[in-house]
Amino acid sequence: MRSVVVCILVVLVLSRVVDVRSLNPSLNDDVLGLIVFKADIEDPDSKLASWNEDDDCPCNWVGVKCNPRSNRVTELALDGFSLSGHLGRGLLQLQSLRKLSLSNNNFTGSILPNLARLTNLRIVDLSGNGLSGHIPDDFFNQCGSLRVISLSGNHFSGQIPSSLASCSTLASVNFSSNQFSGPLPSGIWSLNGLSSLDLSDNLLEGDIPKGIQDLYNLRAIILQKNRFKGPLPDGIGDCLLLRRIDLSENSLSGNLPATMQKLTLCNYLSLRGNVFNGEVPYWIGEMKSLEALDISENKFSGALPPSLGNLQSLKTLNFSRNGFTGSLPESMINCLNLVELDFSQNSFAGSLPAWVFMASSQESLFSVNKMSGNTSQSLSSKNSHSELEVLDLSSNAFSGEIPTAVKSLSSLRSLNLSGNSLVGAVPSSFGEMKAMNVLDLSKNQFNGSIPLEIGGAISLKELRLANNFLTGKIPTSLQSCSLLQSLILSNNKLTGPIPAAMAKLTYLEYVDLSFNNLSGSLPKQLANLPNLMSFNISHNHLQGELPAGGFFNTISPSSVSSNPSLCGSAVNKSCPAVLPKPIVLNPNSSSDSSTGSLPPYLGHKKIILSISALIAISAAAVIVIGVIAITVLNLRVRSSTSRSAAAPTLSGGDEFSNSPTTDANSGKLVMFSGEPDFSTGAHALLNKDCELGRGGFGAVYRTVLGDGRPVAIKKLTVSSLVKSQDDFEREVKKLGKVRHHNLVALEGYYWTPSLQLLIYEFVSGGSLYKHLHEGLGGNSLSWNERFNVIIGMAKSLAHLHQMNIIHYNLKSSNILLDSSGEPKVADFGLARLLPMLDRYVLSSKIQSALGYMAPEFACRTVKITEKCDVYGFGILVLEVVTGKQPVEYMEDDVVVLCDMVRGALEEGRVEECVDAKLKGSFPAEEAIPVMKLGLICTSQVPSNRPDMAEVVNILELIRCPSEGQEELV
Incomplete structure (x- = not known):
């Protein structure tokens, strides 16, 4: 069209x-x-x-x-x-065009092959689009007067055209953030008018060719994030106008060429993430214009030259992750403009120099070295004018006490002294440091109690005092630190109860009080902490019942272990006030129901059934009844459908009118964005070849809009169960407003009294069911792809629940994968189209999802809530990890997936449950917690299942673990 x-x-x-x-x-x-x-x-x-x-x-x-x-x-x-x-090609008509700037749009396809041949063209900026493909090698053969070209932020691939060298007028080239590969064109250094060259973030490789000295106008060369190797060419020092050099994240090696000392105008030099070696040359002090110097993550060694003190313009210095030794040069006291410095992860020795506390310094990092000395001298009142915000001296050999005068560092936001040999008491003056966000004194030899004054540090977000010899109680004054997120006090000698005031710290995420001598019961109010993700109280003397609700419904047993007097489900110990679970005798047993036990001489065993077994039996009975009922219902529907031959059908595009009328001869089509023409694709709804599948709510077809865009159309069945037109439209419009990148978007609907259609975006990658069980695409899903599917499903359900929408119909065939493997959840909220959420009608409509249905569907006295979706999600998690269906029927047995995994977990062989297609290529530290999370989500009791928002947080913890994280179960 x-x-x-x-x-x-x-x-x-x-x-x-x-x-x-x-x-x-x-x-x-x-x-x-x-x-x-x-x-x-x-x-x-x-x-x-x-x-x-x-x-x-x-x-x-x-x-x-x-x-x-x-x-x-x-x-x-x-x-x-x-x-x-x-x-x-319309652009080629603009023969007088001097500047073409189309940046930051969504253009796709290849570049116009003759674009550079517009003889008057000076500037071309196509950055920030989706252009792709190779650039023809002759593209620049007739580049006229081209001076500036930027193709950054696209998807170009292949080699950089050799014809680029013929553009003698070029002053700026930016091909960054693409997928160019191969070596640099051999003639690129012939562009002697070039002032800026940016080829960063590509796949370029090989040596940097010689001849760069011919670029006498070069001001900036940026080659970071490529695969260049070999030494830096000596000629780089002859580019006397160079101001910015960024060669970071390559594989360059060797020593720095001595000619670089001539680059007296250079203000930015980054060689981070290469394999340069040798010592930092003394001539580095000749580059006096340097404001940023980063040689981190290389193989430099030896002592630092005192000539570093000549770099008086220096603002940022990063020498971390090398092999430097010796003391830090005192000459750096002359670097009065230094704001950020990082010497961490080397082998520096000696004491902390006074220039660290210079007035302009804001961030000083010295972690993981061999520095020593008495901190009481370094952190003294003479530094009262310091603007230092971040100081990290962790993992060194510092000793002595922290002086009270540490409060003079009033701008300090983060202080890390962990992993040293510090002694004495924790200074009460920390309470006067109002800007402090992070205080880490762990792994030292501090004694005494935690000062009450610590509550004065009202900006604290992390307090880490683990692995010391602290005694006394946890101060209630901590409630004043209302922003606190992490409280790590493990491996001390703390006593007394956990203060109830801790429940006021609503931002708390990680708490570790393990390996102390705490006693008393846990405050019930802790269950109200909304952001809690880890709470470890193991190896103490706590007693009584664990708090009920919130995070504590899913707390790991290892987090509460070695507290003999604690009770609750997490420690598998009933509390005195809680009645034990009932024991039900096997109805086939011959024992007298009044005795509760069998006489030993009869030789029969007493057989008991657990609550979960009874529920499973009940659910099986419901399945049988449901199958019979749906069969009867389907027969009625078919007979009523056959009698309604006069109902309007889609033929051509006649019924796809935008008219608001709703009589039998004219349908109502509503698209939530735009008014596409269906005339080229409406016939597809009657074409069996275009059918994608059938579900409890109807058949789905693929068709194409007039503008060429494919969509999926669900043709609803059992119209007698659909709400009135007003109710139908109101509910569909609500669903149409739901937007999330892991949900299949509802784009419109069509209504007549006898025909209702829902118009969805088309997702091309097939269903999760087919990928897991039918080998769609040829290759099995990798662990990373499966994990991404799981977290994508979780985020979509959390979004639905936030909008008070329950899915009701979760199953692997309703999880679609797009072309990049991103999951999209389909069919959400369709139960809202039914006149009432009757359990019989609902279960019959989604009978194919019975393996995923929560047990409360079988019990009319239990309310159906979002926790039903959580149960279905848990089954899906186990299905994704194991590659097995929720219920599998063998010749003489039925295997229920969650029971199989739970049994394997109890026997210590849970790794055997992981899909054999992964063949050991999965990280056990992720797969096992994910399966445990799936089991938690399938708890028989709805209140014991986490919310989906909590599930998302837990999954992100599993993928990106933090200190204090414990196993889920």
């Missing part, structure tokens, strides 16, 4: 050109070119509304500038217009 429109449009424009070509042929070439260019693109925000083919001159159009004398188009700047589509 578009091609027809374009052809008609071109003919119309050309006819106008013929009429007036004798008056001004060049002018109309520009109008024609721009209109043809517009016809090839999408303009969702109507930014190009002023572009009218009836105009004789385009000079007043948005984004267009002309030469005032000739009225020829010289500039086309459409940056950030949200345009999409291909770059059409």
